[in-house]
Amino acid sequence: MCVFPVTPRVQNRYGTLHGGCVATLVDVVSTVALLTVSADPGVSVNIGTNYIDPGPGGADVEVEARVTKVGRTLAFMDVTLRTAVGGTTVATGTHCKFLPNSRRTPRSKL
Numbered sequence: 473m474c475v476f477p478v479t480p481r482v483q484n485r486y487g488t489l490h491g492g493c494v495a496t497l498v499d500v501v502s503t504v505a506l507l508t509v510s511a512d513p514g515v516s517v518n519i520g521t522n523y524i525d526p527g528p529g530g531a532d533v534e535v536e537a538r539v540t541k542v543g544r545t546l547a548f549m550d551v552t553l554r555t556a557v558g559g560t561t562v563a564t565g566t567h568c569k570f571l572p573n574s575r576r577t578p579r580s581k582l
Contacts, residue, residue: 489527
C-alpha cells in the first residue's frame, strides 16, 4: 500500500483526482505488487478502472494492490483507492499482465 496526495498537479478541472492519474496508479502500484512475487514485471494485457467517488483535492488517497494470481504466463492484480480519512472508496482497478520472461518453452520460428 502507498499513500498518494491529491495535489493541484493531479487534479482535474473540478478539483478532484484526475481519472488518468487513477489509471496510472492502478498500473504502477499493481506492477510493484507483482514484483513482490515475480522477478518479471510483465507487460500489460488489460487494465480496467472503475471510478466510484471523487478523490478530493488536498486529501490523501491510499492505494492498495493485491496479486490475485500468477500463472505460467499471466498475472492478475486488483487495486483499491480509498480516502485516507474516512476510507471512502474512490476507485477500483484490475490489471492483467503477460509475463514474457517466465515462459518455459521458446517460441517456434516458423
